[in-house]
Amino acid sequence: MISPLRPAPPLLLLLPAMALVPVLVALPFLVHGGGWDLIAQFLLAALHPSLDPLVLGSALSGLGVTVAIALLGWALSLALGLGAGLLSSRTLWATAWGLRWPAELIRRLLALPRSIHELLWGLLLLQLLGLQPAVAVLAIALPFGALVARVVADQLDALPGARLEALRAAGAPAGPALLTALGPALLPGVISYGGYRLECALRSATLLGVFGLGGLGTDLRLTLQSLQFNELWSGLWLLLATMLVLEGLVRLLRRRWCLPNRFGAGASGVGRRGREIAFLILLLLPLLLLQARAIGVDPMVLLHWNPLPNWGTSLRPAEVLALPWASLVGQTLGLTLLAAALAVGLAPLLLLLVAPWPWGRVLLQLVWALGRLWPPPLTALLLLFALKPGLVTAALALGFHNLGILGRLLLEAAEAAPEGAEQALAVAGTGPRLALLHGRYSALARSYLAYGAYRSDVILRETVVVGLVGAAGLGTALLEALSSFAWDQLLALMAVYALLTLVGEDLSDRARRRLLRCP
Amino acid sequence: MRIRQPRALACASLSLVFTAAAATTVCGGLISRAQAQVKAVNPTPATNRVLRIGAIPDQKPEKLNRLYGLLSNELSRQLGFKVRYVPVTDYAAAVTAFRTGDLDLVWFGGLTGVQARLQKPGARVLAQRDIDVQFHSVFIANARSGLKPVLNVKGLSQLKGKRFTFGSESSTSGRLMPQVFLAKAGVKLTDFSGGAPGFSGSHDATIALVQSGAYDAGAVNEQVWKSSLHDRKVDRSKVIAIWRTPGYPDYHWIAQGDLDTRFGKGTTDRITAALVSLRRTNPSQAPILELFGAQQFVPAKADQYATIEKVGREIGKIR
């Protein structure tokens, strides 16, 4: 029985967009109008990127470093993640050693690296390892590895155990039995998630550059700060092209390897995927080594740890306690909720608005691609030309970035969903917007919102990157502590961040499970 | 369809290889810059010595690149070994790179210099510009903010309740000293609109953001402000200077303490001499001093920065 006044799924999808109301109300007070000419210059410069060979050369070499950092970090995270994922799988421990508790323990331990944003890893490792390219690679590999581990372990433990039991009962040893029974079933999920992580790695590598850890992000930030918009766009277009090629490639491989073969399992089909994957890995390995050499990653630096300077003298518990914790945490949570609501709610709303015009959808795709590409701190800096600093500005920057990610996901899901219901409504005279809302959003609502819950959790971690707008909670305080080399404050702030993220992760998990459970 | 699949795979792998190869080639081909940017150099063998110089990124990168490119060449010529400029994009990262030994000679601000010396005992203060003995910051304001030029420090109290931005968190002229003078006027950081000041990241960004109106006011390095005025990058109808601070010591060169053992006896003194010998009258040295905004460099001592260390400790930037 559906009780009265309970929003139906399609409406549920639009509900987060209600966050627009307070933002729109606040906007007139936020606009200071001083920098419209700068914004106009910025937009116009999109049409005239600088073609100066020096600028292009610099952007290309920056892009090379960013791509190399992304690829290396990603590859390392997959390796780490697969290993740690297997080690934190209950099924594996139970099969091999008849124990379960080590799996639980490792799982809990892995929550820590996961809960810290890659930027924080980067800034922290920079202090310990020095100005090394390996820092950026590790900063991506560690948190991503923990994320991959979680997905691998979850998938492994969710697979039905009957096949494994059958093989074990027939006397197969633990290792081969696990590989044969669970390996093929695990592969599509790992490939699909791995592809997604590669896209994330490119975005993260760019972001790390914005904070001075090398690559194109550095150029982007410096050209923006010095208002060299034409040079900025040279880098942006290059990055956009790279990102779209990468996304296209990932989609292609995912479709090829993860969809069931529609043409039946012919003789050539059996084992084809495995051979192709092995081929690609063989191809990738030398490439990764070359890239590591090219950007000067040296594994030996891991052996040279620099102690934190004046560690002993900087411990001042009273000052740590005196930080305005309540308002910092409050701001961070407010920022997260606002940014998440904007990103989750705006994607379906915008898609609905442009539903009658095919070119509107193309335009939207372009804007979303730019949103994904554009690191949030840069959006924040750009917004400051027109808006006053503060929480809403930070939320808009963060929301825009995540809108790009969620929008693409929504569009892909919408295109993959059966079109029958929408077509039936359209043929009966319903307008394109209402037909989309009722016919297609209904089926998408739950899975999209479930992803939105997961994304909010990511956004909470990401709030640290818009700290430089000011008044943006823990992120701002963290950057300040870092520049004062106040290790005690830094550690306390990171601990609070990690705690918040873990609680947030738990909440978003619950929300997701509830959403995915049938009504 | 089945026939086309291998071709699709070939295309896919080819394009992947191509993308990656392109990236690698680019890295390889233009490696110098990439390496300069992030690569650390292991303890340099005596036969292949490179002095790595760096600077806090307080200005536009293209200006920094030009300036330190010229300076590297000049030092290289005078010292007889290779000198390379390593760009750093963050004040705190410059301090860290000095501590971890990734930079040998760094152009620090007052505060970052003290931070670096405290983190790396043995480091030596070499020289400063003539203007650094008595350096100044300028408080600037958006013309529409209603803020008016003031004659003394007490006048800064009009900034209460306004949107205010510093430059980088660790900037001496863009943050530390302005904060000291604000405190003298009775303005706390929490008195600003929004409960906190902004940190634009650089002096150029501060000027752009105050000019646009994002912030009502900000504090910048006087030398950057003057050169922006000179280059007509500033729209004087939109942004005005409201107060110039009294003088304080600022930028200076700091070198690692072990240069004499690594590059030969007396190297540190030779570097100081080379810096101090730069003259406006020498055509190849003039553009360097021009870009530094100085007449010449003068020797400097660590104890000149005792006041900076004191106020740095007071506001918690030095511990």
Next chain:
Amino acid sequence: MNLSPVLELTGIQVPGRQQPRLCDVSLRLEAGERVALLGASGAGKSTLLAVANGLLVPEFGRVLWEGQPRSRSRRLSRRQQARIGTLWQDLRLIEELSVQQNLNAARLAVWGWPRALLNLLVPVETAACAAALERVELEPALLGQPVTALSGGQRQRVALARLLRQEPLLLLADEPLASLDPRLATELLELLLRQAEAPRALLLSLHRPDLLAGFDRVIGLRQGRLLFDGPVADLQADTLAQLYAEGP
């Protein structure tokens, strides 16, 4: 009183890959007529119905609904579309919504946004929905149920009720009985035939000649061409055999 036929097709041609999917098809459907569309698989039944509900624009030929052509170049006007009702073989119910919300979805063509959004929030126009359910012999108590909770037969009827709620003039149905067991098929057909009184008209495609009893007229398609168009009584066994014959 509008005396134009409900649907008039003249010289319809729809090209296909090897042979035309429809070739020079003309037919008129008057108010109150109940017409069955017969033909083997691939004879062009679905194509004809797609032309009739406006989804497919034929290469050649003219389509008139109540004497009116397409008001715009490629699309029908909302008002025209609202008068054409289709019963889809896969029903196309919105699984996530309740029965009542599904029934109301048929009114979206004439409703504005406020009522469309309200429908997603609270029960709207309960009386009209209950009436529609009664016409297909279902209990109004079902209104609050999610459609996923219904049995197969109930879902068929809800889809039909949604069609009625649209209040169309032209009723189209593409093999609505194909996947139903004999008892359900007969029941649904009876309901459909009962609704198709003047001024309405019904065009229903069928692959079972044994169910022709309630129809006024039969149209036979073979390889995209009109082979037969006449009263049910005139349909001879050899024509029927020809309709389902193999080969060209």
